[in-house]
Structures are given as structure tokens and as C-alpha cells.
Amino acid sequence: MKIPRGKVTTYGDIAKIIGQPKASRAVGRILNKNPNPVKVPCHRVVMSNGTIGGYAFGKSRKKELLESEGLCFAGDSVVEFNRSRLDAAGLV
């Protein structure tokens, strides 16, 4: 919920924040079960290389949501990923 509209973060960054830097994959598994999608913006979590990552309702849906928040895609990659990426400090 600390990720604002128009910004994204990564599975790995969330793992680091919770003090378990190797748990990035587990973070994805948990987000997959998000009981309150959109409200809890799991669609704002992408891969460390700037590609879209997964989504329980399909990647295309995830892309739509992010585009509606102002992000752009080139294929499966977020354009200007480093500009839109929230750094770890922003999550604390």
C-alpha cells in the first residue's frame, strides 16, 4: 500500500524490506493470493529486470492497470523502469 500510483517496486525489494532478501519468490507466491486486489496494489510489483512479472488475472490485465496509472510498456518491459521504480527507502 506504500507504492503510489505511477510507481512500481520489485519482488526482491519487498523481500529485502521484510529482512529476508532471498524470499523474493515467496513474495510472488503470497501476492498471488492477494485477497483484495487493486485496493492492495500487487499489480505495482514487477521483476527486478523491469519486465512485467505475473498476475493472478493475467499479465494483460496487469499491464492495463499500470498503463491506466501512467506507465508505458515496450513489449513486456516497463519503459524508463529506473525512473518509475520506487527505491527501498521509499518503501520504509
Place this chain on the structure above:
DNA sequence: GCCATGGCTAGTA
């Protein structure tokens, strides 16, 4: 491309 990692589930006993 490989593999460590962590949370979970299906399937067996």
C-alpha cells in the same frame, strides 16, 4: 541456463 530459496498444495499412508 542453472539453481537456491521459501511458502504452499496435492497426493499418499
Place this chain on the structure above:
DNA sequence: GCCATGGCTAGTA
């Protein structure tokens, strides 16, 4: 044993 990842390495151009 699967997977909504990530980091590192070998091998190619």
C-alpha cells in the same frame, strides 16, 4: 514438487 524471482556464470558475437 510446484512457482507472480533473482543473481551468477558460461558461451557466443
